[in-house]
Amino acid sequence: MDSNLKRTQPFKDQQPGTSGLRKSVKYFKAENYLQNFIQSIFNSLEDLEGSTLVLGGDGRFFNREAIQIILRMAAANGVGEVLLGQAGILSTPAASHVIRKYKALGGILLTASHNPGGPDGDFGVKFNISNGGPAPEKLTDAIFEESKQLKEYKIEKAQVTPIDQLGSFKLAEMNIKVIDPVIDYADLMESTFDFPAIKELIASADFSMCYDAMSAVTGPYATEILGSRLGLDTNAIINTQPLMNFGGRHPDPNLSTAKQLVSKMYDKKGAPNFGAASDGDGDRHMILGDYFFVNPSDSLAILAANAQVIPAYEEGIKGIARSMPTSQAADKVAEKLGIPCFETPTGWKFFGNLLDNDQITFCGEESFGGGANHIREKDGLWAVLFWLNLIAVKQDSVENIVRKHWAEYGRNYYSRHDYERLPNKDADNVMRHLKSSLTLLPGMQFDTLRIDKADDFTYIDPIDNSISENQGIRIIFDNGSRIIYRLSGTGTEGATLRIYIERFEGDIEKHDLDIQETLTDLIQLSVKLAKVVELTGKSKPSAIV
Numbered sequence: 021m022d023s024n025l026k027r028t029q030p031f032k033d034q035q036p037g038t039s040g041l042r043k044s045v046k047y048f049k050a051e052n053y054l055q056n057f058i059q060s061i062f063n064s065l066e067d068l069e070g071s072t073l074v075l076g077g078d079g080r081f082f083n084r085e086a087i088q089i090i091l092r093m094a095a096a097n098g099v100g101e102v103l104l105g106q107a108g109i110l111s112t113p114a115a116s117h118v119i120r121k122y123k124a125l126g127g128i129l130l131t132a133s134h135n136p137g138g139p140d141g142d143f144g145v146k147f148n149i150s151n152g153g154p155a156p157e158k159l160t161d162a163i164f165e166e167s168k169q170l171k172e173y174k175i176e177k178a179q180v181t182p183i184d185q186l187g188s189f190k191l192a193e194m195n196i197k198v199i200d201p202v203i204d205y206a207d208l209m210e211s212t213f214d215f216p217a218i219k220e221l222i223a224s225a226d227f228s229m230c231y232d233a234m235s236a237v238t239g240p241y242a243t244e245i246l247g248s249r250l251g252l253d254t255n256a257i258i259n260t261q262p263l264m265n266f267g268g269r270h271p272d273p274n275l276s277t278a279k280q281l282v283s284k285m286y287d288k289k290g291a292p293n294f295g296a297a298s299d300g301d302g303d304r305h306m307i308l309g310d311y312f313f314v315n316p317s318d319s320l321a322i323l324a325a326n327a328q329v330i331p332a333y334e335e336g337i338k339g340i341a342r343s344m345p346t347s348q349a350a351d352k353v354a355e356k357l358g359i360p361c362f363e364t365p366t367g368w369k370f371f372g373n374l375l376d377n378d379q380i381t382f383c384g385e386e387s388f389g390g391g392a393n394h395i396r397e398k399d400g401l402w403a404v405l406f407w408l409n410l411i412a413v414k415q416d417s418v419e420n421i422v423r424k425h426w427a428e429y430g431r432n433y434y435s436r437h438d439y440e441r442l443p444n445k446d447a448d449n450v451m452r453h454l455k456s457s458l459t460l461l462p463g464m465q466f467d468t469l470r471i472d473k474a475d476d477f478t479y480i481d482p483i484d485n486s487i488s489e490n491q492g493i494r495i496i497f498d499n500g501s502r503i504i505y506r507l508s509g510t511g512t513e514g515a516t517l518r519i520y521i522e523r524f525e526g527d528i529e530k531h532d533l534d535i536q537e538t539l540t541d542l543i544q545l546s547v548k549l550a551k552v553v554e555l556t557g558k559s560k561p562s563a564i565v
């Protein structure tokens with residue numbers, strides 16, 4: 021037997037979710053768990069022999085150990101070269117760019133995104149293909165099938181590759197090139213936006229900002245881009261040092277988890293003009309103004325409406341795509357611009373074909389994700405720089421920019437109610453109940469609300485005609501309001517039921533209402549229609565986003 025060949029037993033639970041395989045660190049540390057999944061990826065790839073792969077992660081606990089294992093496995097599987105982010109670091113957008121720039125076969129990204137890190141936290145492995153984007157379902161299905169029957173994997177004998185210094189190394193026949201994780205991405209950002217204008221804004225006495233790297237991967241990127249290239253005082257960048265456990269915090273940029281930034285931005289005695297944060301692996305973004313939150317669905321619509329102020333998009337955009345649960349604010353912009361707006365299932369992988377075939381330029385999701393055709397992942401710092409560029413051009417506040425947008429297009433009041441850590445069977449019962457009522461719902465009237473349509477969302481990819489079923493329940497009212505239900509594909513503990521609620525308001529006099537209050541009737545109906553209380557025993561959501 022080849023001395024690099026190790027016997028193993030298949031695992032039955034390695035099905036990639038919305039964004040790769042995410043499990044608690046304990047799973048990944050179990051004997052052969054990581055090895056099996058990596059071998060399943062390798063076995064599912066054509067042209068692996070002699071290929072170039074990109075490798076890096078968000079720096080969370082177990083990142084460094086996982087990298088050593090993957091390098092040894094890549095060498096034993098005949099990979100030609102690995103481009104590795106120094107110290108094992110590569111933000112998800114930077115990894116996407118590096119894959120594209122160096123024409124790699126793909127990349128292995130070690131991240132559980134916004135999930136907590138540390139020995140008791142989560143870990144994740146995601147494979148991205150040569151376009152820089154997450155593997156499409158066809159490939160993740162193949163990887164899962166492989167994992168269910170895997171009996172052996174290949175690994176070079178134990179040896180430690182130095183990963184902290186730049187340079188080239190050999191592991192058996194394979195080359196390892198340790199690259200600067202920041203420079204290529206920083207150059208890409210500089211070629212996309214008007215850096216002199218942003219620099220001038222940042223230097224101006226009337227402007228102040230705070231960027232929260234959440235002790236996660238974007239610290240070094242923000243330091244280089246916002247600090248060194250754009251002149252931002254480094255005191256304005258907080259939680260810059262990436263930590264393996266994200267400082268014990270949840271690296272998710274939203275109003276309840278980015279506490280330090282939020283308290284600065286909501287300080288009545290002098291908040292900065294602009295606040296932003298990114299998540300564990302740098303692909304999500306949250307934008308804040310002085311005492312003001314920008315809903316991510318609105319952020320997508322506003323960026324699309326203002327694309328032409330950005331040098332890279334001055335000739336206009338081809339189209340927009342949003343995930344199905346994301347509010348329909350972007351649709352209004354697309355309609356006005358006379359460009360298509362695609363509705364895709366949740367998950368960035370569904371944007372890949374549209375971007376590759378030039379059908380869209382921008383895409384975004386309610387889950388704090390926005391991005392464009394420069395890479396094939398969502399991109400937190402891209403969105404932050406876009407907003408800075410926009411403010412520099414408009415010379416206006418975040419709040420005014422949003423309010424003027426609502427005045428022109430109307431406001432899509434929007435909220436997501438999450439029921440986290442439910443027993444799987446309870447969550448399945450809710451979805452089963454909804455599916456069984458789909459045919460009965462159309463035509464039903466609840467006070468002023470009348471259901472126009474109810475379905476289980478199926479997406480047919482317009483490029484390759486692949487079909488993705490069961491992508492969430494949609495209840496659409498005849499005034500355009502929507503209630504959407506789906507189960508999260510990124511959690512690691514039990515099931516998370518997400519209920520998305522949306523109502524359009526065209527009357528400018530009604531653009532300043534409390535979000536939860538104005539959605540009350542829909543929220544109550546969403547609970548009633550899904551029998552949430554009866555089937556889960558929960559009387560209220562565990563999180564409102």
Ligand code: G16
Pocket residue numbers: 038039132133134299303304343366367368369385387389507508509510511518
């Ligand atoms: C991932 C995906 C996104 C998706 C999000 C939420 O984000 O890349 O496309 O919108 O999960 O998924 P779910 O609602 O299934 O939890 P990230 O930032 O976690 O990689």
